[in-house]
Amino acid sequence: MRARLIDGKAFAAGLVERVAAAAARLEAAHGIKPGLAVVIVGEDPASQIYVRNKGETTARAGMRSDTHRLAETTTQAELLALIAQLNADAGIHGILVQLPLPIHIDSAAVLGAIDPDKDVDGFHVVNAGRLAVGLPGLVPCTPLGSVMLLKEALSELSGLNAVIVGRSNIVGKPMAQLLLAENCTVTVAHSRSRDLPALCRAADILVAAAGRPEMIRGDWIKPGATVIDVGINRVPSADPVKAAEGKTRVVGDVALAEAVEMAGAITPVPGGVGPMTIACLLANTYTAACRAAGVEPETLAG
């Protein structure tokens, strides 16, 4: 079998277009332009790139995009004061604090200070609780995008065995909640799980979110399974000369070349789940703006 590659890049581009169109209709009908504020503290180069991409994509979608760049020396009190100001700003519907924060700042205290209705990352405990009990809230972007890709690949998820490798608060656990809501039978595996290959072989849907480069081998995959590879791992270039020069490449948690021989469909890395994260951030900002205005959000999933 040769798996179909699930094109997350194309799906994400379509989602951004749908969000942009829905946001334009919201503005035309109700005079509300969805606004996203991104806060970054310090100079971490990777975070700078993420923040720039988020800002540019938000603006391209016709939404208000504010970026607050704070010095590494910013105190927790100063950061909390900015969050309070953004919470009170009626033109801002989404607030995202780029992680990691400098070590002198308590990340949990900062994330907990964001108004849950503006928490477009979906990390606030109120949103985690809403997801767990099936109330409308804001869902973490990477699992949200992963489920959209799964629904595109499989028309019906109900009754399927889903195995998630990884139990983090930002990927594994919300993914488990979303797949339960789709009536999957969900297993969450983690670093202490026994016989991970056997657990994975039982999966109709396998979600890899362990942050371990190419850990999941082809013979761990049930023939025809749908595989969502969330992992983003930077490893030395496959070319030894380039590797010696320090060149790197990005791989997922799944050994893609082996997995395509077993799976029915699989997200590649790069170009699978990754592009969905920013697209879902915009979708969450649009949703938050609609709710703030008491307007029913349009369906965006595609």
Ligand code: NAD
């Ligand atoms: P994390 O480190 O917080 O959690 C990793 C989880 O994997 C843990 O629950 C751990 O128990 C489990 N794990 C680790 N080693 C394991 C092993 N050998 N066997 C079984 N389970 C194991 O990571 P995270 O933040 O959830 O991210 C996971 C991966 O997803 C990373 O590669 C990260 O870069 C990537 N990621 C991608 C996006 C995206 O936009 N596509 C977003 C977030 C995270």
